[in-house]
Amino acid sequence: MRKEQLRAAEAMGWASLLGLTALPHLGGLWGGFITRQEVKTWYPTLNKPSWRPPNAAFPVVWFSLYTGMGYGSYLVWKELGERQEDALVPLGLYGLQLALNWAWTPIFFGAHKLKLALIEVVLLTGTVGATMVSWYPISRTATLIMTPYLMWLCLATSLNYCIWRDNPDPKEE
Template identity: 85%
Template sequence: MMWMPMLGLTALPHLGGLYGGYITRREVKTWYPTLNKPSWRPPNAAFPVVWTCLYTGMGYGSYLIWKELGGFTEDALVPLGLYGLQLALNWAWTPIFFGAHKIKLALIEIVMLTGTVGATVASWYPISRTAALMMAPYMAWLCLATSLNYCIWRDNSEKKEE
């Protein structure tokens, strides 16, 4: 049963990802194609693959922090609290952007998310360098996603958000 926390914490981020995928699947075929997007955007097929890898890495990183700090202890409050906050912000972006079609609000939200991930990484680094470094691909992807969100907002500002 020692593997249960590892499995649970690694799988946790995927729960929001599954819900986000449900919302996105419909909108990628209807609303999203109507938007002006930059030529450098990744293909739609890349997103589920990338997010599966990122969610797995961040989830396993959270397990390493949890394990190093002896579980949900007082010492874990800040590093795992920041992780939980960034996870909630991560899960909220898709319903805002794809579900509500609020591009500007999604941009504000993803900037907050990126900052919270940065704070999470900073709090993890003294505890487990490995866990902190497992968040590096996530930070890189968020920088790309934030840029993409900004360009979509900028290039579609004349369209009234629904």
């Protein structure tokens, strides 16, 4: 009976690892579907700063960031174990930042709302920072894994700002 329990626990651990690591990619796939056509039609018409990364970099970077944030969430979840009351804030903030992350693409690329996307990415960046602060006492490794994501969001926020600034909405003037 003991071996069966160990095997079941091990299988559950692997399922949790794979599930939590893959979870962020669900929104990434949806965002990629929304972005694919807009990158060919609408996005090239925008004025963009010369320092923006090439379009080909975005899927590679986001794949890495989604994998890292998912694995980080697994580390926090695993460390908290059965202490569900302790998980509310760190995993709640993680879920909020994930929802905000997934919402940005439909706002920017789907609805072409540059100002709203800027406000949203500022909220996202702050929520990622709060997530990292809440994770630090639980798993420093998970927190460090989130650092490239926060850095990328700072770049993305700057890029979103410049695009909004340089492409005024005629309805807002």
